[in-house]
Amino acid sequence: MTRVAVVGVGAVGGVVAAGLASTGRLEVTACVRTPLGGLRIDRPDGAVQKTSVREALDPSLVTEAAWVVLATKAHQTAGAAPWLKRLCGAGTRVAVLQNGIEHVERVAPLTGGAGILPAVVEISAESLGRGHIRLFGPPRIVVPAGHDGSDFAALCEGSGITVATTGDFVTAAWAKLCQNVANGAVTALTMRRMPVFANPRIARLGRALVEEARQVAAASGAHLPEDLADRVIATLRAMPPESGSSMLWDRLAGRALEYDARNGAVVRAGARLGIPTPHNDALTALLEAVSEAEK
Ligand SMILES: NC(=O)c1ccc[n+]([C@@H]2O[C@H](COP(=O)([O-])OP(=O)(O)OC[C@H]3O[C@@H](n4cnc5c(N)ncnc54)[C@H](OP(=O)(O)O)[C@@H]3O)[C@@H](O)[C@H]2O)c1
Helix, strand or coil: CEEEEEECCCHHHHHHHHHHHHCCCEEEEEECCCCCCCEEEECCCCCEEEECCEEECCHHHCCCCCEEEECCCHHHCHHHHHHHHHHCCCCCEEEECCCCCCHHHHHHHHCCCCEEEECEEECCEEEEECCEEEECCCCEEEEECCHHHHHHHHHCCCCCCEEEEECCHHHHHHHHHHHHHHHHHHHHHHCCCHHHHHCHHHHHHHHHHHHHHHHHHHHCCCCCCCCHHHHHHHHHHCCCCCCCCHHHHHHHCCCCCCCHHHHHHHHHHHHHHCCCCHHHHHHHHHHHHHHHHHC
């Protein structure tokens, strides 16, 4: 059986671990810090999927896997290094299921030369408790076309998770990042849900954050519509009033925030390309201060 390890078994990792285990043709190990006692996925149609997975609690007890699915938050990647060190060998491939555009730069130093497959995660899910996840829609993952992308799609066949490959991953990753730079930052800083974007000044700030990201994206080779900022803010304003963001939930729960892989990544790429990103820079500074206080 192909050996798969999932590191970061929260909302996204839990859905993926349960899906892969349910194929019955993979040996799936959930690498966790505290026991899960199985996985329960509450599906959008009301069905409940219960799956048992092998659990590992100590990095020193795991060995090389064919695939590692890394689904910690981006800022938790360094903390996952002991797992990656043990799980990665020359033949291992690491699918990085994290937001942002810097998957390879972030993870490559920790995998000792294992192949890295970046992914855009289109899995809307919420962790309700240890191993208990609410899934809001059909889970989908987008990966770059090529050998590793096709193999990952084959790995996930029958898991209930759609894996799409794209020849333009740069656009796919930036499109997701542009969607994410306003909602997470603004809701986390204001500690308010999506209706905060009804405020005209907040909407203007949101547009500025997305427009800076769009300009950096375009200079990075992404093909995104020029009116993207208007579209993103219109979408946020139309969302149900109870909608929030994972950064808002993390702030409310007193956890560190995933701002650096989002707004921080726009600032870094902008600096490399000579494109000013003052709004993202200012919000990165504020989020950094907030996140530091939560550590
Ligand atoms: N949730 C969504 O709807 C969604 C949608 C699209 C993209 N994403 C992206 O997907 C990524 C994962 O997000 P998520 O929502 O699944 O996060 P999450 O629910 O917070 O899960 C992260 C998991 O990583 C675990 N973890 C952290 N450090 C670890 C370590 N050193 N060893 C073992 N486990 C460790 C945490 O375990 P503990 O419980 O022990 O802390 C937690 O279970 C993020 O980049 C996020 O932005 C999420």
